[in-house]
Amino acid sequence: MSRPQGYSRLQIVLHWTIALLIFVQLSINEPMQRAFFERLSGKPLNEIDGAQLHVIVGLTVLVLGIVRVTIRTLRGTPPPHKETPAILNWLAHATHMLLYGFIFGMPITGALAWFLGIPLAAVLHEIGRLILIPAIALHVIGALTEQFVFRNDSLQRMFKARAR
Template sequence: MSRTNPASYSPLHIALHWLIAAAILFQLIFGERIKDLGRALKDGGTPDAITVFMGNAHIWVGIAVLALTIVRLLVRARYGVPAPLPSSRPQELAARAVHGLLYIAMVLVPITGLVAWYGGVHTAGEIHELAKPLFIILTALHVLGALYHQIALRDGGLMRMFSAR
């Protein structure tokens, strides 16, 4: 596998970024519905159709996040990514930390959810639930960093994820 620093993100990089972002946003907004499904099934009740649909949507969207993230990591490894924009050392370290933690979360959170749901491992479920505030914080830091590059530094950082030049 070759690792290069292309001049810009490819359309595939960009599509994967936004598909994963949309899936994570869906999970943050609607993910709590899985608890309703779990409670109904645990209590021996019959959940209504919306609860079943939303609970299953949470599972399938989580699997999609995992699968798309694996594809994204393979694309990064094979084709590389553009070099980071010039910034101070602390900013560069913060960006690397946020990106690294996001990738770790995009892999481990769906896995812990699957282990909790299908394996019945309570500890995995607790770890999975802790991920929501983590994703909110990391996403907020990621968005703020992108806006900082676009608005304060005016270096076009945000636009790199909208257009493959």
């Protein structure tokens, strides 16, 4: 299958919506930690709204992630830039795959911890945060490097849709 010239509008909207929801999850999770601790220690659950929001936002990421990967499979993605060194293109691709892993892995481990009370899932969810944040940082540094060092349209193509 030939690769498209750029991302579609839907691919772009999904990228930024998922990114935003993940930032929300990473910055507001204290009510969920508290509720989970209360549940584990058999205490009555207080102020569950924040925890419910964490569940809803997290499961939304999972559903949008499924839509995104389906579209990616059907439509494809634009090719990497030829002028960027192959090792950096490889690193960018590996980081993208890792981020997709988290788009699915975080909601799944969270759900296994919350709904089924599996302690290992909670541990994996916490470790996930420790890897996800540097992975996002690397991804952003990569996007800025493409923009300001290699001066190509990597960043623009995640804002401006193009037909196949």
